[in-house]
Amino acid sequence: MRSKSYRFVLPTIVVAAFIGATFLLCQQALSAPPDSGSGAASSSAGKQIYESHCAYCHGLAGKGDGIAAAYLSPRPRDFTAGKFKFRSTESGSIPTDDDLLKTISEGLHSTAMPDWKTFISSDSIKLVIGYVKTFSARFANEKPRPFIVGSEPTMTPSRLATGAEVFQRLQCQSCHGVGGTGVGATASELFDDWGNPETPPKLTEPWTFRGGSSPADIYLRFRTGIDGTPMPSYISSATDAEMWDAAFYVTSLGRTPAWKMNADNLKKFYASQDSDARSNPIKRGKYLVDTHLCASCHSTFNADCTMKDGMAFAGGVKIDLYPFGVFYTQNLTSDKETGLGNFTDAEIKRAITTGVTKANGRMLPFPMPWPSYAMLSDEDLNAIVAYLRTLPPVYNKIPPPEHLNIVSYMWGKFQMLILGKVFPGKFYSGNYGISNPSAGKSISDASKGVQK
Amino acid sequence: MKKALKWILRIVVALVVVGFVCFLYFIPPFYIAPPEAFSKPEADAPPSLANITDPAERALAEHGKYIVSTVGCSACHTPIGSKGPTYEKYLAGGLKLSGKVDGAFVSRNLTPDTKVGLGRRTDDQVLRVFRTGLLPEGREALHRVMPWYALSAMTEEDRHAVLAYLRHLTPVSQHIPDPDFKAPMADTASAEEFYPSDYGIAQ
Numbered sequence: 001m002r003s004k005s006y007r008f009v010l011p012t013i014v015v016a017a018f019i020g021a022t023f024l025l026c027q028q029a030l031s032a033p034p035d036s037g038s039g040a041a042s043s044s045a046g047k048q049i050y051e052s053h054c055a056y057c058h059g060l061a062g063k064g065d066g067i068a069a070a071y072l073s074p075r076p077r078d079f080t081a082g083k084f085k086f087r088s089t090e091s092g093s094i095p096t097d098d099d100l101l102k103t104i105s106e107g108l109h110s111t112a113m114p115d116w117k118t119f120i121s122s123d124s125i126k127l128v129i130g131y132v133k134t135f136s137a138r139f140a141n142e143k144p145r146p147f148i149v150g151s152e153p154t155m156t157p158s159r160l161a162t163g164a165e166v167f168q169r170l171q172c173q174s175c176h177g178v179g180g181t182g183v184g185a186t187a188s189e190l191f192d193d194w195g196n197p198e199t200p201p202k203l204t205e206p207w208t209f210r211g212g213s214s215p216a217d218i219y220l221r222f223r224t225g226i227d228g229t230p231m232p233s234y235i236s237s238a239t240d241a242e243m244w245d246a247a248f249y250v251t252s253l254g255r256t257p258a259w260k261m262n263a264d265n266l267k268k269f270y271a272s273q274d275s276d277a278r279s280n281p282i283k284r285g286k287y288l289v290d291t292h293l294c295a296s297c298h299s300t301f302n303a304d305c306t307m308k309d310g311m312a313f314a315g316g317v318k319i320d321l322y323p324f325g326v327f328y329t330q331n332l333t334s335d336k337e338t339g340l341g342n343f344t345d346a347e348i349k350r351a352i353t354t355g356v357t358k359a360n361g362r363m364l365p366f367p368m369p370w371p372s373y374a375m376l377s378d379e380d381l382n383a384i385v386a387y388l389r390t391l392p393p394v395y396n397k398i399p400p401p402e403h404l405n406i407v408s409y410m411w412g413k414f415q416m417l418i419l420g421k422v423f424p425g426k427f428y429s430g431n432y433g434i435s436n437p438s439a440g441k442s443i444s445d446a447s448k449g450v451q452k
Numbered sequence: 453m454k455k456a457l458k459w460i461l462r463i464v465v466a467l468v469v470v471g472f473v474c475f476l477y478f479i480p481p482f483y484i485a486p487p488e489a490f491s492k493p494e495a496d497a498p499p500s501l502a503n504i505t506d507p508a509e510r511a512l513a514e515h516g517k518y519i520v521s522t523v524g525c526s527a528c529h530t531p532i533g534s535k536g537p538t539y540e541k542y543l544a545g546g547l548k549l550s551g552k553v554d555g556a557f558v559s560r561n562l563t564p565d566t567k568v569g570l571g572r573r574t575d576d577q578v579l580r581v582f583r584t585g586l587l588p589e590g591r592e593a594l595h596r597v598m599p600w601y602a603l604s605a606m607t608e609e610d611r612h613a614v615l616a617y618l619r620h621l622t623p624v625s626q627h628i629p630d631p632d633f634k635a636p637m638a639d640t641a642s643a644e645e646f647y648p649s650d651y652g653i654a655q
Binding site for chain 1: 473475476477479482483487490491493494495506507508510511512515518519521522523524525526527534536550551552580583584585586590592594595596599601602603604605606607608609610612613616638639641642643644645646647648649
């Protein structure tokens with residue numbers, strides 16, 4: 001009896017398991033069609049991956065306004081316009097799925113876009129592509145107009161020479177500079193379609209070409225343009241062969257990157273970098289301010305950690321350093337009344353390198369890392385000051401620091417030094433400055449009235 | 453005689469009390485010591501690169517040293533002891549930062565220790581964190597916890613220089629605990645909390 005039931009039950013379980021597994025596999029295969037991406041199930045799977053991996057920079061609604069977006073340059077892509085830079089499709093066309101797959105898999109060189117293929121399977125990336133395409137109606141209404149790159153011609157010296165002529169004729173140097181050095185006449189006045197300043201890449205630094213630096217990649221940029229930027233398609237002003245020649249010429253402009261140079265060349269390279277910095281201190285200063293974490297504390301941020309609009313470098317972040325007091329970060333913009341407008345160069349440098357405030361107060365060595373900034377060279381300090389002077393004025397009146405009464409201060413110090421208690425420094429979101437000039441004035445007038 | 457002794461005792465006790473109060477009030481002497489007292493140890497902390505034999509490598513690392521020193525990486529990556537930054541553990545990590553919705557993170561060991569430090573990571577992995585904030589485990593580093601946006605704004609050449617320098621730091625065997633994504637905040641009204649201490653575990 002028992003053995004009979006076993007003989008019946010066991011095969012039944014095996015068959016049931018087989019049917020179940022087949023069913024599950026089929027369902028999975030059906031719900032993840034490789035190229036359509038419009039199925040509800042795939043879209044929700046794509047949405048999930050998008051929200052956990054992409055939204056941090058590109059935003060939940062794909063507007064390129066994620067949590068980190070305002071801190072990044074170039075800004076993350078806004079998907080809602082359906083405009084994509086790196087395509088194998090005609091100028092103005094939406095990209096193919098393969099274009100998007102390439103961008104997401106390989107990342108974009110020299111930007112914050114990582115090579116996702118290292119972390120996510122290509123099937124998952126395809127699901128994300130399906131979801132990204134839902135942000136713009138263009139993908140539902142239009143078909144991409146793909147352009148097939150013909151076979152790559154062989155590079156010859158004569159092709160290079162023609163390429164140099166084509167480069168001249170197409171006025172490439174007006175943005176990219178003569179010889180592709182990145183300092184063209186119009187290079188500082190370029191903006192993308194979203195109003196962000198656009199820096200044309202130095203063609204001498206092929207590792208910064210976001211869409212790749214092979215001749216075929218560069219040829220595609222000539223042929224299809226970079227949508228949303230001042231880089232047009234040259235389809236109507238150059239022949240196919242000429243665009244290949246120009247692409248070869250551009251690849252020939254590339255120099256050795258610093259990390260592969262020999263000692264002599266590296267020394268010369270750093271010397272030329274230093275002399276560039278001396279001749280353009282504002283540019284050097286911007287680079288130093290952008291890379292020295294100033295925005296972390298001197299730009300007001302919202303509760304969701306996004307930067308507050310229009311408050312870049314306007315200070316007003318509240319930092320509670322119990323038991324030392326409550327401090328508010330300085331407005332670094334050039335505003336005369338509330339920013340650095342009334343600071344002398346020496347006062348700015350003194351604050352940065354010694355932590356001594358304009359009112360002769362002393363800053364703790366943290367969180368303002370002035371002991372580190374003390375190691376900046378004089379030239380770099382001058383460059384920082386020169387750049388800060390160019391920040392457009394933002395009125396934001398910063399409150400003075402608040403210190404504890406002596407008893408609380410001593411009690412806090414006792415716990416800290418004798419009992420070994422660790423008190424956290426606390427950072428608060430929101431602006432603690434007074435950003436409304438009329439309100440700011442009335443308060444300062446009122447306090448003057450009290451003093452009288 | 454006895455009276456005099458009593459008075460002496462009183463004076464001694466009073467001096468001790470006053471001394472203790474002064475100690476509490478002035479230590480650490482942020483407000484009385486000159487700024488150099490704090491910037492000099494910071495300037496002395498980075499290792500010498502004189503023993504790098506390849507001159508190109510040395511020049512690249514020297515450039516990286518200037519960047520790492522002046523950016524202030526040490527403010528978060530050198531642990532704090534009872535007497536201020538523990539410079540024997542220069543850039544070995546161990547400070548704790550809590551974010552409101554994100555949990556608690558201990559700053560990582562940047563020294564080239566091959567078991568617990570950056571020596572475990574490939575150049576590509578480290579450069580990817582600098583440029584994109586994407587950690588080797590595939591998680592995005594939060595830009596307000598680790599301000600990678602600033603490294604992302606650097607040129608590729610400067611990021612390579614930073615990496616070349618970090619590879620020549622003195623290795624410190626300081627194990628950094630994993631993030632605790634559920635750690636509560638001490639003060640829920642604040643956005644971030646920074647614990648100036650050492651949460652690393654010496655190996």
